[in-house]
Amino acid sequence: MRVHVIAVGRQKAGPEAQLILDYVTRFDRTGRALGLGPLTLKEVDDRKGGGMAAEAALLHKAVPDGAVLCVLDERGRVESSPDFANRLAGWRDQGRSDVAFVIGGADGIDPSLRAGADHAVSFGKMVWPHMLARVMITEQLYRAASILAGSPYHRA
DSSP states (O other), rough: EEEEEEEESSSSSSHHHHHHHHHHHHHHHHHGTTOOOOEEEEEEOTTTOOOOHHHHHHHHHHSSSTOOEEEEEEEEEEOOOHHHHHHHHHHHHTTOEEEEEEEOOOOOOHHHHTTTTTTTEEEESSSHHHHHHHHHHHHHHHHHHHHHHHHHTOOO
C-alpha cells in the first residue's frame, strides 16, 4: 500500500526537513517487507489566497483516486501508536492501494474535506506548527511499520 503525506505549504531546508527525510527512509526500508510504501511527500501551495476552500480543492486533487483519506485535525481521534499501526495494517489488509494523510494550512482543514475523510487523526489538543506535524506523521508512520515488523523501536 502506497502512503502519501500531502500538505499545504513548502518545506524549507532545515532540521525538520532532515528529520522528515530520515523517517521517510526508515519507513520505506521497514515497510517494504510489510507491503507498506513507498512513502511520498507532496506539497500544494495556494498562492492565489483562496483560503481553506481553495486549499481543500488543491489537497483533494493531490489525493490519489481510491485512496483512504485521513486528515490530521485537532478534532480527530487521538490514538496510541499500536492502534495507529493496526489501523494502517487494516487498510492494507482490506486491499487498499493508497492512503493519504492530509495536513491543512494555517487555518486547518476545510470542513468539506474533513467531512469527506475516511478517518481523522489528532496529535492532541495542542496546536502544532505544520512543519512539525509533518515530522510527527512521518515518525508515526515509521513507528507503525516498526511495530508491525516486531522491531524494538517502539517500547510501550
